[in-house]
Amino acid sequence: MKLFRLLLIFISTCVAVNSFAQSSAELKRRKEKLNDELAELNREYDKVxxxxxxxxxxxxxxxxxxxxxxxxxxxxxxxxxxLDNQISENTNTVHTLQGQLDQLKKDYAGMVLFAYHNKSAYNKLMFVFAANDFNQAYKRLKYLQQFGNYRQRQAESIQGTQKDLGIKINELDRTKKEKRTLLQDQEREKQNLDKQRSDQAVVVSKLSKQQGYLKQQQRTKSKQISAINRQISSAIRREIAEARRKAEAEARERAAAERARAAAAERDNKPAPVAANKPKEITKSSSNSEVLNSTPEAARLSNDFLGNRGSLPWPVANGTITQGFGTYYIEGIKTENTGLEIRTAGGAAARAVFSGEVTTVGNISGTYVVIIRHGEYFTAYSNLRSVSVAKGQKVSTKQAVGVVATDGATGETVLHFDLYKGQTPVNPKIWLAPD
Incomplete structure (x- = not known):
C-alpha cells in the first residue's frame, strides 16, 4: 500500500507538472507577443x-x-x-519526501542499532549454530545475508530520497524567484499603465481644444464605417437573393423533369419513377439558411466553418484590435461597428480566415472590399489598397486576398473585418483564435 501511494503521488505530480508546463509555455508565448507589439507601438509613438x-x-x-x-x-x-499552484505542488512534494526521509532514517537507525548489538562474527555464528536443524540454520544464514542487503538498499534509498528532496527544494526556490520577478514586472507594467493613462488624458485635453476638427474626423470615420456596413450588407443580400433565384429555378426544372417522366411512364403504362436523394425544395417561404445550405457542398462548408468557431486564423498575420464589435460613442458621435478594426503593419496582407468562394470585389471611396462565402457564412475584408482575387474564385485558408491600405492622414494601417451568418452580423472576435 505504501508503494502504491508513492506511485500515485509520483503520477499525479508528473501530470500536474506537465499541464503546468504546457499552460506556462502558452502564457509565456502570449506575453512575448504582447511585448513585441508594445515595443513596436512604443517606437511608433516616439516618432509621433x-x-x-x-x-x-x-x-x-x-x-x-x-x-x-x-x-x-x-x-x-x-x-x-x-506559479502559485506549482509552488503548492512542490511544497507538498517536499513535505512528502521529508516525511519519507525521516522514516527511512528512523528505520535505518533501528537496523544499525540491531547490527551493533550483533556485530561480532561470534554472535552471528552462534545465531546460526543455535538452530534446531540444518534447514533452520540455512534460513538463519540467508536471513543475515538478506539483512545486510536490505541495509545497503535502505542506505541507497536514503541517498536517493535526499537527492530528490534537494532537487525539489531547488525547483521550489527557482519557482519562488520566478514569481518575484513576475511580480516586479507586473508592478512596472502597472506604473507604465498609469503613466500612459495620464498621457492619454493630456492628449484628450489638448485635442478637446481642437474639438471641431476632432469631431469632423470622427464623423468622417463614422460615415466610412457606415458606408462599408451598407455595401457589405447589400452585397450579401444580393448574393442570398441570387442563391434563392438559382435554387428556385433548379427546383422548377426538377419538377418539370419529374412531370415529364411521370407522363412518359403513364403513356407506357409503367409506374412513375421515384427520384433518389431528392434535394430539399426551395420555395419563397424558405429561410435564408435553407437557401444557403441547399446543396450538400454548401451544407458541409457551413458545418466545417461552424466547427472552427474560436480557432479561425486572424485575417492578418499580426494585428491588434483597436475597435471591437458593437456600438461606440466617441466625441459624442455614435458609431455602429458590425465588425472589428484591426491595426496592422504597413503593407500587410489581408488573408482568408477559411476556405470559400469570392462573391464580391468592390470599391468603397477609393479602397476595396472582398467578400467570401463559406456556406451560409460570409467574411468581409475592407480598406484594401489592392486585391489579389476575383469574383467566383475559390480561396483556401490563409490565402492572401489583398493588401491593407494605410491612411495618409494618420499613417495607420487598419483592416475592417466582418463576419455574417446570412444577413446577420456576428462578433468576429469569438470566432478567431486567441491572439
Missing part, C-alpha cells in the same frame, strides 16, 4: 510624439498601448496563479 502638434494617431496609439498593457498584466496574473 516628436511632432509638437497633437494628433488622432497619437491618441489611437496610446489607446492601443493601454489595451495591450492591460492584456499583459492579465497574462502575468495568470502566470502568477500557475
Amino acid at each position: 510624439r516628436k511632432d509638437k502638434s497633437v494628433s488622432i494617431k497619437q491618441l489611437n496609439i496610446l489607446r492601443a498601448q493601454i489595451n495591450l498593457r492591460e492584456d499583459k498584466i492579465k497574462t502575468i496574473n495568470s502566470e502568477v496563479r500557475n
Whole structure:
C-alpha cells in the first residue's frame, strides 16, 4: 500500500507538472507577443510624439498601448496563479519526501542499532549454530545475508530520497524567484499603465481644444464605417437573393423533369419513377439558411466553418484590435461597428480566415472590399489598397486576398473585418483564435 501511494503521488505530480508546463509555455508565448507589439507601438509613438502638434494617431496609439498593457498584466496574473499552484505542488512534494526521509532514517537507525548489538562474527555464528536443524540454520544464514542487503538498499534509498528532496527544494526556490520577478514586472507594467493613462488624458485635453476638427474626423470615420456596413450588407443580400433565384429555378426544372417522366411512364403504362436523394425544395417561404445550405457542398462548408468557431486564423498575420464589435460613442458621435478594426503593419496582407468562394470585389471611396462565402457564412475584408482575387474564385485558408491600405492622414494601417451568418452580423472576435 505504501508503494502504491508513492506511485500515485509520483503520477499525479508528473501530470500536474506537465499541464503546468504546457499552460506556462502558452502564457509565456502570449506575453512575448504582447511585448513585441508594445515595443513596436512604443517606437511608433516616439516618432509621433516628436511632432509638437497633437494628433488622432497619437491618441489611437496610446489607446492601443493601454489595451495591450492591460492584456499583459492579465497574462502575468495568470502566470502568477500557475506559479502559485506549482509552488503548492512542490511544497507538498517536499513535505512528502521529508516525511519519507525521516522514516527511512528512523528505520535505518533501528537496523544499525540491531547490527551493533550483533556485530561480532561470534554472535552471528552462534545465531546460526543455535538452530534446531540444518534447514533452520540455512534460513538463519540467508536471513543475515538478506539483512545486510536490505541495509545497503535502505542506505541507497536514503541517498536517493535526499537527492530528490534537494532537487525539489531547488525547483521550489527557482519557482519562488520566478514569481518575484513576475511580480516586479507586473508592478512596472502597472506604473507604465498609469503613466500612459495620464498621457492619454493630456492628449484628450489638448485635442478637446481642437474639438471641431476632432469631431469632423470622427464623423468622417463614422460615415466610412457606415458606408462599408451598407455595401457589405447589400452585397450579401444580393448574393442570398441570387442563391434563392438559382435554387428556385433548379427546383422548377426538377419538377418539370419529374412531370415529364411521370407522363412518359403513364403513356407506357409503367409506374412513375421515384427520384433518389431528392434535394430539399426551395420555395419563397424558405429561410435564408435553407437557401444557403441547399446543396450538400454548401451544407458541409457551413458545418466545417461552424466547427472552427474560436480557432479561425486572424485575417492578418499580426494585428491588434483597436475597435471591437458593437456600438461606440466617441466625441459624442455614435458609431455602429458590425465588425472589428484591426491595426496592422504597413503593407500587410489581408488573408482568408477559411476556405470559400469570392462573391464580391468592390470599391468603397477609393479602397476595396472582398467578400467570401463559406456556406451560409460570409467574411468581409475592407480598406484594401489592392486585391489579389476575383469574383467566383475559390480561396483556401490563409490565402492572401489583398493588401491593407494605410491612411495618409494618420499613417495607420487598419483592416475592417466582418463576419455574417446570412444577413446577420456576428462578433468576429469569438470566432478567431486567441491572439
